[in-house]
Amino acid sequence: MSIHPFDQAMALRPGPASSPDLYTGSTSEAYWNMIGPFxxxxxxxxxxxxxxxxxxxxxxxxxxVNYAAALEAGEFSVRAIPVxxxxxxxxxxxxxxQKDAAGLDSVVITATALxxxxxxxxxxxxxxxxxxxxxxxxxxSTLFAGVSWVSRYEIRILRGAVPEVFDGRxxxxxxQLWLRERPERPLDFLALTAMAxxxxxxVWLRRAHRVPAGTVxxxxxxxxxxxxxxxxxxxxxxxxxxxxxxxNGFFDQSAQLWSRTGVLLATTQQLVYFKE
Amino acid sequence: MSIHPFDQAMALRPGPASSPDLYTGSTSEAYWNMIGPFxxxxxxxxxxxxxxxxxxxxxxxxxxVNYAAALEAGEFSVRAIPVxxxxxxxxxxxxxxQKDAAGLDSVVITATALxxxxxxxxxxxxxxxxxxxxxxxxxxSTLFAGVSWVSRYEIRILRGAVPEVFDGRxxxxxxQLWLRERPERPLDFLALTAMAxxxxxxVWLRRAHRVPAGTVxxxxxxxxxxxxxxxxxxxxxxxxxxxxxxxNGFFDQSAQLWSRTGVLLATTQQLVYFKE
Numbered sequence: 001m002s003i004h005p006f007d008q009a010m011a012l013r014p015g016p017a018s019s020p021d022l023y024t025g026s027t028s029e030a031y032w033n034m035i036g037p038f039x040x041x042x043x044x045x046x047x048x049x050x051x052x053x054x055x056x057x058x059x060x061x062x063x064x065v066n067y068a069a070a071l072e073a074g075e076f077s078v079r080a081i082p083v084x085x086x087x088x089x090x091x092x093x094x095x096x097x098q099k100d101a102a103g104l105d106s107v108v109i110t111a112t113a114l115x116x117x118x119x120x121x122x123x124x125x126x127x128x129x130x131x132x133x134x135x136x137x138x139x140x141s142t143l144f145a146g147v148s149w150v151s152r153y154e155i156r157i158l159r160g161a162v163p164e165v166f167d168g169r170x171x172x173x174x175x176q177l178w179l180r181e182r183p184e185r186p187l188d189f190l191a192l193t194a195m196a197x198x199x200x201x202x203v204w205l206r207r208a209h210r211v212p213a214g215t216v217x218x219x220x221x222x223x224x225x226x227x228x229x230x231x232x233x234x235x236x237x238x239x240x241x242x243x244x245x246x247x248n249g250f251f252d253q254s255a256q257l258w259s260r261t262g263v264l265l266a267t268t269q270q271l272v273y274f275k276e
Numbered sequence: 277m278s279i280h281p282f283d284q285a286m287a288l289r290p291g292p293a294s295s296p297d298l299y300t301g302s303t304s305e306a307y308w309n310m311i312g313p314f315x316x317x318x319x320x321x322x323x324x325x326x327x328x329x330x331x332x333x334x335x336x337x338x339x340x341v342n343y344a345a346a347l348e349a350g351e352f353s354v355r356a357i358p359v360x361x362x363x364x365x366x367x368x369x370x371x372x373x374q375k376d377a378a379g380l381d382s383v384v385i386t387a388t389a390l391x392x393x394x395x396x397x398x399x400x401x402x403x404x405x406x407x408x409x410x411x412x413x414x415x416x417s418t419l420f421a422g423v424s425w426v427s428r429y430e431i432r433i434l435r436g437a438v439p440e441v442f443d444g445r446x447x448x449x450x451x452q453l454w455l456r457e458r459p460e461r462p463l464d465f466l467a468l469t470a471m472a473x474x475x476x477x478x479v480w481l482r483r484a485h486r487v488p489a490g491t492v493x494x495x496x497x498x499x500x501x502x503x504x505x506x507x508x509x510x511x512x513x514x515x516x517x518x519x520x521x522x523x524n525g526f527f528d529q530s531a532q533l534w535s536r537t538g539v540l541l542a543t544t545q546q547l548v549y550f551k552e
Contacts, residue, residue: 061526062493062547064340066388068360068367083371083383084344089492089549091344093369093386095359107359110369112342112386114492114547118524121552124482126449127520173402206400216365216390217338219495221528221547223521244403244532245499245540248394250337252497252543254530256520264521267528269545271338271390271497273365276397 004185005030005152006194009041010048012078023049023078027071031149031194037071038149039215040197044190046094046111049080051189056082057090058117059226060189064219065111072098076108088117118225127267129258132158135178135236143200153198154182156236162200163208170208173243175199184234187265189222192229195257196220196268199241202253203274206243211276216250218270224263232259249273280461281306281428282470285317286324288354299325299354303347307425307470313347314425315491316473320466322370322387325356327465332358333366334393335502336465340495341387348374352384364393394501403543405534408434411454411512419476429474430458432512438476439484446484449519449529451475460510463541465498468505471533472496472544475517478529479550482519487552492526494546500539508535525549 009031015022025048031041043065050056076098084091096109132138138156160175179198181191201213224232241255250271257266285307291298307317319341326332352374360367372385408414414432436451455474457467477489500508517531526547533542 064388064495066367083386091342091386110359110367110388112388114342121525123524124522219340223523225524244543246400247499248399248501249397267520
């Protein structure tokens with residue numbers, strides 16, 4: 001049985017017994033973006049160090065990942081420290097580093113996470129899934145031909161596709177799309193993390209103008225627990241992303257991910273650097 | 277000349293020369309909430325350690341603060357480390373600690389921040405300020421009588437006030453309000469940070485039922501630079517907050533803060549723990 005490319009990308013090796021918080025891994029060509037790894041896969045790798053940690057309690061509830069420097073192709077180390085463990089919640093500080101030219105550890109990613117043992121309470125979906133045609137009635141789309149990570153997903157765009165002509169003629173930043181992993185793979189917290197970053201920079205859509213842009217920080221709130229993920233199986237998720245403001249070099253991007261049955265699985269926001 | 281209570285609350289003392297990243301401070305009675313300090317003031321204190329740091333470059337662009345444990349009345353220490361400094365951006369890891377019963381440092385808050393030297397670019401407000409009556413035509417409101425931090429703000433609620441009767445009869449989680457500091461004080465990044473948390477728990481509004489609730493993590497994106505803050509002066513901000521999902525012990529809360537002239541100064545999201 002072959003290993004799914006996402007699971008290959010998420011592979012981490014535990015560090016020496018003297019460093020129980022330390023893991024090492026490698027960037028994945030299968031999730032390569034234009035000039036570095038797909039940020040969603042990097043965020044999922046950060047969370048993987050938490051998921052693998054023997055002292056973890058509960059499921060992921062919140063994750064913030066800051067892209068402090070360019071992640072180069074090759075080896076990296078991730079340190080996930082449970083800095084505070086309460087009765088049912090646990091707070092994590094995570095750092096991903098690479099060796100610099102002088103062989104010294106250099107911080108590439110900083111992150112924090114919250115895991116929690118969740119109990120059943122009153123629950124309410126206050127952001128209903130938009131009424132859209134099912135994935136079966138939505139033609140397959142190509143986001144960016146030849147970009148490696150994009151071909152790891154089956155994407156069907158309902159609204160807000162990449163402009164075919166970058167001519168500055170556009171008026172909003174809303175994208176709605178169906179997506180699932182290719183090949184199919186049951187949804188888990190790592191996949192959901194990566195998918196939260198599967199929307200291309202809103203500035204390209206809003207301006208119909210392709211300027212240099214890159215995520216500097218992303219925060220994901222997991223509204224789903226293991227039961228909702230299990231119920232989703234390998235089915236498509238509906239994703240929606242939109243910006244609120246573009247100002248002097250940075251814009252925000254808010255997104256939601258629903259199961260096909262309308263369960264809001266995750267909400268996320270990110271801040272993106274752009275030039276010009 | 278008397279010092280504004282907010283500036284008193286934000287006072288930090290630098291640590292010894294051997295620990296340039298370390299500051300100490302005290303919780304403020306003027307910003308006390310029901311059973312601990314107002315989380316917005318605590319988030320602003322975390323940012324203050326960055327603002328005071330002699331190695332800082334640029335203005336705050338993003339801040340995430342995780343409330344890992346209850347902050348007790350009294351002394352605390354804040355350590356703000358510039359873990360990565362690029363040409364125009366800088367990434368910070370911040371930890372706020374208090375002595376535990378055994379006299380050992382115990383982590384109460386973890387945080388990350390991004391500061392940046394911003395350059396003028398194409399800019400666009402994609403979330404117009406809602407059309408609402410001006411603050412002069414909006415009656416003053418009392419959020420929670422007798423709660424200390426609430427009286428540090430002049431709040432005029434347009435929509436989504438605290439339910440007068442907690443009878444379970446409610447249908448949405450949207451609050452819109454005008455707010456400014458009392459006494460008046462020119463807007464800065466610290467004040468904007470605190471105001472991003474000035475909305476009471478959405479679950480109380482959504483359910484018209486007051487259950488135990490507390491913020492576990494908040495992320496703020498600063499769309500404003502120093503120029504926009506200066507232009508605002510002491511004027512009211514328009515704030516809007518709404519939840520997207522309530523699920524098994526946690527809900528999210530998204531908010532926007534505009535200047536009266538319609539400039540989107542900050543967007544924020546937080547995840548809130550609730551019981552039942």
